[in-house]
Amino acid sequence: MADLPANAPKEIESVAAMIGATSAAPAAAGVDRDARFPSEAIDALRREHLLSVLVPAALGGAGASIVEVAGAVEALGQHCASTAMVYAMHQIQVHCLVRHGRTPALEGYLRELAAAELLLASATTEVGIGGDVRASGCALERRDDRFHLEKQAPVISYGANADGILVTARTSAASPANDQVLVLCRRSSTLLTETSGWDTLGFRGTCSLGFRLSAEGPVDEVLADSFADIAAQTMLPTSHIVWSSVWLGIATSAVSTARRFIRNEARKSPGRAPAAAVRLAELVATLQEFSELVHGAARRYRECEDDTSELSSLGFAIAMNSLKLSSSAYVVDIVTRAMSVIGISAYREDSEYSLGRLLRDAHGAPLMINNDRIAGHNAQMLLVHKGE
């Protein structure tokens, strides 16, 4: 047995909550101000073996499910949205590797990931392609048992801090844009040249800079399944669930601040509820809707995660896209209403009830994979899907 046993799945959320409170929260304002990587919290997640929780126990991980991971992301999101988003994006990549790697070399990499708590990033978008992850311009060049890949990535979140990057590319130079593979690019054999910065309203600690990526590696570190299947069965549903969990964490934090404010107001005038207490009650009801939506989606995915037929159905894709549309609207609505419950103290940057950072983070939600694009996809699918 390993001397440091991996966390049992049920402990994952509470360990994440502890790290959120003790490592992420104290650094959150500085991470946001300086747009720097939340290294304290990520180091703490690494120390507590939380980076490898999705890796099967046989390969040294905790064998956790998407439900537990979503819970951990939500717990982190209550303290530092950038930390939660980095953790969420890492888990999307691990989930893809666990479910679609299927080569001895990638199984070996998962063992390494669990032993060293490696951090994975993603390079799916490409300069000149727009935001469509299901199309690539760059192509894998294979020579004997090695590959070489050059990609202009407009965004690789925390690329400079990652130990490995999963990158999409066309299968070969002769392949159409949507015939894609996903390939592991190890830090040690990847050259990243910074091409753009990351100075945004929110999620500033994700350090989502642009890079020119130049990588090589063995061809058996190309994931076995086609990216079409990886995207439909794992990357898209996992992304929408863990992102929604980040946003639920933000919303929960905003509502907690509003509750604290109203309690404090009530203490100042005993016997008379503050005027905004009614709006807080309505806000708590909306947060409950949001919470049930996200938790339900995570359970739904866990229940059908081995049913490839269900996962590749239009109905499932529409449901996961709808989750993203709704969640990203909920978080903006809830943080905005929490601000109106609190009033000027939430608007102030120098108050203990300030919601400035949360409001800026929340507004990223509808924009990361723009909701217009996702609504457009659903609109298209609804032309044939009957919902019967």
Added chain:
Amino acid sequence: MGDTSSGGGMTDTIRRIIDDEGRLAVDVSALDDDTNLYDAGLTSHASVNLMLALEDAFDIEFPDEMLRKQTFESVAAIRAALEELTTASMPQS
């Protein structure tokens, strides 16, 4: 299984619709009945237009449980789905 002549006519119609709606990277005549259309460049966007055109041409509606990638992944798979739908509707007609 349908007889050879109607199967042939159905296949020709399927191929014509793929040619019109599939926006493939290659000419549809270059594809075998079992060639994977997604590998040939069929996007999810184009596949929806393909589904709509098939519903229109064969006067059928694909039920939701058939709306998955595997149903439309090749000429042969589409033909099998259409045969299943037209056979299933026969006893009622």
